Amino acid sequence: MEDKELATFVRFATGFFLDGTRLWRRRRDGAHQLFARPESRIAILKAVHDDLGHRGFYATRAALTDRFWWPQVRADVVWYVRTCHYCQIQQATKVLVPPTVAMPAPLFSKVYMDTMHMPASGGYHYIVQGRCSLTHWPEWRPLRTETGHTLGEFIRQELLCRWGALREIVTDNGTPFLAALKYLAETYGIRHIRISGYNSRANGLVERAHLDARQAMFKAANGDESKWSRSAYSVFWSERVTTKRRLGCSPYFAATGTPPLLPLDITEATYLQPPPDSILSTTDLIARRAIALQKRSTDLARLHSAVYTARLKAARRFELEHARTIHDFNFEHGDL
Known part of the structure; x- marks a missing residue:
């Protein structure tokens, strides 16, 4: 030594x-x-x-x-x-799996749905929401009861008859949703995706919006919980026309390709383009519509890219915040 x-x-x-x-x-x-x-x-x-x-x-x-x-x-x-x-x-902190980033689905081809229990108002006790995966556009309806029939009618009337056939609907494992989507899958061929137990993040697009919508309805009703059913219409309309940071535009523009006309625009005459001096001819009207449609594909491509980029950033942020609890298990056949 x-x-x-x-x-x-x-x-x-x-x-x-x-x-x-x-x-x-x-x-x-x-x-x-x-x-x-x-x-x-x-x-x-x-x-x-x-x-x-x-x-x-x-x-x-x-x-x-x-x-x-x-x-x-x-x-x-x-x-x-x-x-x-x-x-x-007894561990309260659950092990998390690494986040996956899905490519944004086309306009109104994939919808996330969930219901929210509310205080009694005008005979209504629930609100059901369906949100487009790409634009976050909310379709909604107040419900007196949460059953397979009421949910099925909401999907048929507010989604299928307004936006056309859907490819996928994502919900939790509630019995009413299972009954409603079983009927729709057999009738219209819609694929029903059920989130895994204890994995509410998979339906987070609509579940995270519940609290914001609930608070906005109570505020719009001056704090009177029994009047939320009256204020809900204006609350969801305002959400549709409000610019989203992730999208860079409002759900209204993302879904329709047209900027929303607000009451302020009418009272203050802040139009996006001046009104025509005379009645437009059919040719001029078609030309204006054609110009708007030519921009539509560019707008959707930009929107698709913005949503995908935002999802990547959210996944990276999730990995950083939960670095100690994320485990990437690779189970082989017969391991469990």
Whole structure:
């Protein structure tokens, strides 16, 4: 052993002392730590974790290191706490899977749907929403009861008869939705996607909008919860014409290709283009419509790109915020 190595070893060894047959690790505060032999470490971990209320890493490590020490003690505490069966069963923080970024579906080909329970107002107790995956345009209806029939009629009247056939409808696993979508799948060939249990994020596009819509309705009704059914129409109209940061335009423009005409535009005469000096001829009217339609494909392509970029940013932000709880499991056949 070279002199440098010997000096390092001696300096390390002076941090310990023997008391009979027991080895102790010195501490400056005088609370010396007993060296735990390998065969006794599991029992010690069990005593400071299982017998002291199954506390987390910090409390378990503190209870142990106040009394004992061995090499890699921190790693052993981490391993024991993470693999405790009862702690895993009662763990409130769930393991998350890595986010997936889906390509935006075409206009009104994929709709996210959900219902929200509301205080009684005008005989209504629920609101059902259906939101376009691309434009976030909300279709809605107040409901007196939440049944397969009422949901099915909403889908048929407000979505199919207004926007045409849908390819996919995403909902939770509620019984009324299952009944309504079973009928629609058999009749119109619509694919029903049900989110997994405890995975409300999969339907987050519509579920996140519930709170905003609820608060807006109560505010528009001057705080009177019993009058939300009267204010709901203006609230959802205002959402349709409000510019969304993710889209760079309003759902109204994204869905129709035309900027919305607000009451302010009429009272203040702030038109996007001046009115014609005379009645337009058929040729002039067709020409104006043709120019607007030529821009439509460009607008939809830009919208598609903006939505996809926003989804990528949201996925990256999710990964950063939940880096400690995301696990990418790759289960093979027969593993479970």
